[in-house]
Amino acid sequence: MDVFGQLYDIERDIKDKSSAERKEARQKRAKPIWENFGRWLEENAGLIKENSAIYKAFAYTMKRHKRLSVYMENEMLNIDNNPIESSIRPIALGRRNFLFSGSHNGAQRSAMLYSFMGTCKLHGINPMTWMEDVLKRINTHPSDKIHELLPPNWKKLQEETLEEKQENTILKTA
Numbered sequence: 001m002d003v004f005g006q007l008y009d010i011e012r013d014i015k016d017k018s019s020a021e022r023k024e025a026r027q028k029r030a031k032p033i034w035e036n037f038g039r040w041l042e043e044n045a046g047l048i049k050e051n052s053a054i055y056k057a058f059a060y061t062m063k064r065h066k067r068l069s070v071y072m073e074n075e076m077l078n079i080d081n082n083p084i085e086s087s088i089r090p091i092a093l094g095r096r097n098f099l100f101s102g103s104h105n106g107a108q109r110s111a112m113l114y115s116f117m118g119t120c121k122l123h124g125i126n127p128m129t130w131m132e133d134v135l136k137r138i139n140t141h142p143s144d145k146i147h148e149l150l151p152p153n154w155k156k157l158q159e160e161t162l163e164e165k166q167e168n169t170i171l172k173t174a
Contacts, residue, residue, distance in 0.1 A: 003033060003034070003036075003037045006033050007030055007033060007034065007079060008079065010025060010026070010029050010030050010033075011078075011079050013025070014026075019075040019076065020075070022075040023073075023074075023075035026071070026072040026073075026075070027072065030072050031069070031072050034065075034068075034069050034072065037065075038062070038065045041058055041061060041062050041065070042062065044058070045058045045059070045062065087118050087121065087122055088118070090114055090117070090118065094110070094114060116130075116131075116151065119150070119151040119152065120151045122151075123151050123152055123155060124155075125151055125154065125155060130151055130154055133154070133158070134149045134154065137149060
């Protein structure tokens with residue numbers, strides 16, 4: 001497990017670096033650790049009983065060793081998919097609840113709300129603040145610009161609205 005701790009330490013060190021710096025650090029620091037781990041697996045696999053759980057873990061890791069290092073070659077990839085798993089967790093937990101949505105349309109609406117809430121969280125937006133604001137705006141917002149109310153675009157719209165309010169306040173006081 002120390003190997004994975006070292007790899008995650010490297011990722012923490014380089015998370016705010018440029019793409020080129022991340023790739024270079026992964027090549028120079030992470031790749032040798034991972035290659036040593038692969039050699040260690042191969043050297044020690046023969047010492048373990050083939051029908052044991054630990055041998056199965058060794059075999060599983062050895063079979064996927066090369067594919068698990070792909071993130072070291074592509075600076076745009078993360079070491080894991082934890083952010084994605086965290087974002088879909090509410091959907092997985094709510095899956096059984098969709099059975100009790102009353103109808104297929106009700107289940108679709110529930111799924112849509114889960115998607116909106118997850119997108120808000122992904123963009124650092126408080127879902128309740130977003131929902132409250134969108135419900136206030138939706139009737140008066142131009143229908144050809146409804147996409148502006150989607151969470152990724154809403155944040156920018158909020159900033160523009162705040163700037164307009166500040167400008168109006170300045171004009172009124174002048």
